[in-house]
Amino acid sequence: MSEYIERFRTSERVLHWVVTASFFTLLLTGLGLYSRLFHGYFGLFGGGMNAIFIHKISGVIFFFSSIYMYLNHKKDVSSFDEDDKLWIDKSGGYLSRDASHFNIGKYNPGQKLFALCIAAATAVLGVTGVIAWLPLYFPRFIVQVSLMMHSLFFIGSIMFVVVHVYLATIGNPGTIEAMLYGNVRKIWAKKHHPKWYKETTEPQ
């Protein structure tokens, strides 16, 4: 019997990396717009006007791929059960070295929260982005608030992404495989997502 089970299908993985690629393109093209401190990043794209153009293109790609990804996982990430509450009470065991065991389904509450926050941020960044894109077609007050919200939700997103990348790589060894090859080791699944492991391996 194989040591691995499938966690993410090929289409799910490709979608995730489309979202990732467009996110980091947005980050690099947007830094120069965020502050003159990061003006040098415009150089990566051959100047500010090119960076803004690429920011708009990748913004459209990010918006639709991120919203689509959320809709695909909406059912899994928007409901919290009793076991999730135990996980939340103990912060998922991340604040202690002691071994912890939670009966978690496909996603733990932290992952669900991340998905919901990124979906919300995508919506806000998308709407405020379009307004900042066409500032002459909206009332000045709306554009001013949009520019502020755009930076606020960007900051929220990038901080969440830092945590997401940490937990999916060095924070939880073995996790990244799910997003690379699609398969995870069974012992990984038993440790992190026992309820999901049971559901997928036991005959219905």
Next chain:
Amino acid sequence: MADTVNQATRKGFLVDTSRCIGCRSCQVACKQWNKLEADKTANKGTFENPRDLTPALYNRIKFIEKETDGAISWQFFNERCMHCGDAGCMKVCPSPGALSRTSDGIVVFNKDKCISCKYCVSACPFNIPRYGADDKVSKCHLCTDRINGGMTPACAKACPTETLKYGRRSELIAKATAAKKTLYGVDDLMGLGVVYALEGPPEQYGLPARPSIPLSIFLWKDVIKPLGILGFWSSIGAMLLHYVTIGPKKVDDDLDSREDGHE
């Protein structure tokens, strides 16, 4: 790249609205000197023309028309870039050199450096910058090219009533104060480069009583931006700290470690 203005040597305008006769010589002289195209306008039943600043109109006379018992009374107001001491446009501009301050304290623009983000349009307390077909910023630059050549800005030169007086800002203010004028823009936004002697409350001229950088723009650039950079590095620091204190959740902790050879 802090925007600082030397209050002692700063140049500017004193606009005494009580002297203005609404002849619009300033509009015409500006267009002529700056080689700006005429804008096609429509008659909307007022002598005010054009009704708003455009990419080809850096200053204009705003007509405040009041009708009392069938008689019309006019007030005239020269609308233009105020060359704020604390300029919202410069605060938000992401492209160094697109908007800059001269040694005379004048806020000028450079279309070659402008990247068409239009942040200045949103950040201006007076809604002055305009974008035209070239998608680049345009606004009054106080005829810096004339000033550098030792001349008076075109509008002030053409003004037949000395409504527009150009000179050292502190001297203009001192003279107007001695003449007991009520001044607008002396201290707001680190002092406006264009100070007005108004004949009524600022609101009557469509001016904010206390002009300031729009609140969301202030929060964006002075609060969220610095705190955001701090927040980003804090999250990186927190993850590293977590790794070296509590550490990763290793799968093999619970089981006999086996060599898988898949990496």
